[in-house]
Amino acid sequence: MKKTSLYFILLIVSFFSCEKPETKPNILFILVDDFGVKDLGFSGSEFYETPHIDQLASQSFVFTQGYANSRVCSPSRASIMTGKFTARHGITDWIGEKFGEDWREMQRHDKLLPANYVHSLSKDDTTIAEALKRNGYRTFFAGKWHLGSEGSYPEDHGFDINVAGWESGSPTGGYFSPFKNPKLENKVNGENLSMRLANETVHFMKQNGNQPFFAFLSFYAVHGPIQTTQDKWGKYQTKANAKELQEKGFKMERKLPIRQVQDNPVYGGLVESMDDAVGVVLQALKDLNLDKNTIVVFTSDNGGVSSGDSYSTSNLPFRGGKGYQWEGGIREPYFIYVPWENSNGK
Structure with missing residues (x-):
């Protein structure tokens, strides 16, 4: 197994090993x-308003300079899964984006054309799910995948169970x-995704x-289409x-205007719905008496x-x-909750 494939495991287990319990910790x-x-x-x-995530952060190790590995989704997700930089796993743009001369079809006139890129996660790369599975973990994936089409879904990369993970980078039917x-059976009409x-x-x-267990909850939120309920x-x-x-x-930045104020009521509702969902999972950890032995990232x-x-x-x-390589495009909220460590949001 390559050293880069162990990055995440080393980070969340070995880094906090001084007082870890004798049993293997769950990872959410x-x-x-x-x-x-x-x-x-x-x-x-x-x-x-994000009270549930805020509460989790207040008890976690907060990385104040957390960065994504890319300004768009697929490359960043591949890096999370493999521990590799984008140039090493080869997914250097979001899967589905045009490249080369096809770029011109979108009326883009940049002097430099984007290069071709790998269009699915390689099975030669060890994922965190595969590494943990080899070490006795039951693995689960729910939500957005966007790392390849049929044959390169979560179940093809170490996840025992896959709910809703497929090739699409957005919720094709919206949030209801x-x-x-x-990969997701419809149950109740109007159910929130x-x-x-x-x-x-x-x-x-x-x-x-x-x-x-290793549970990877990958929300489609808050990707477009931006939707919420009438009440929110x-x-x-x-x-x-x-x-x-x-x-x-808005302020014009070269080619596109950029929003200057957080004032979008539809987006606010979408964010709160996602936070509500996080709250349900965190409460379940407590109700199931799993919270004392579950690391949350x-x-x-x-x-x-x-x-x-x-x-x-x-x-x-x-x-x-x-989409921008500036701080606003790659700076991320990033924190890890380790129940046997007293971090208090530091």
Whole structure:
């Protein structure tokens, strides 16, 4: 096994080995899509409400200079899975993006053309799921994958169970069922996607709490399409009006305007729904008496979308956002909760 493949295991196990329990710890990895470092109340947002994640952060080791390995999703996710830099695993852009002369079809006139890239996660690379599985862990994946098509899904890279992980980089049916996802059965019409993924994760923990497990909860949120309920939209619309934030403006950055203020009520509702789902999983750990032996990792795959797809959020004071190689595009919320360590958000 290559040394780079052990990066994550070394980080979360060996680094905290001084007082670790005799039994193997469970690992819950929570990955939020397109979530900016400033999108948490814990990190300074005065608009979005994320009480459950904030509480987790306050008890965790907080990495104040956490960075993604790429400004877009697929390369960053491949790095998380393998411990390799993008140039080594070869996925250097989001899978599905055009390259070479095809780039011109999108009316882009950059002098330099993007190079070709690997379009699926290589089976020659050891994933964290494969490494943990070899060491007696039951492995579970729920949510966004975006690391290849059929033949390169989570179950092909070490995960015993795969719920909703396939080739799409966004929720094809939106955030309310029917989901139009071949890896996710529709149950209740109008069901919230983030909560469904949380409930599937809880079900896995209930079924496998008697053995060490690795649960990778990979939210499609907060990737576009930006959607929320009427109630949550109304809450954040009222909040924006009260703060006189609504449509405070954008600033032009070379080719695209970039949102300068966190004032998007639809995005606020989407963020809160994701936080609600995180809360369900964390509460389940307590209810199942698994919280004392479960390491929880929380991070994102790239910066918040401040321009382009949905103009969702602002990453200020960091420049840019998703798709940009500036701080706003790669700076991430990143913290690790280790129950037998007293970190208090430091």
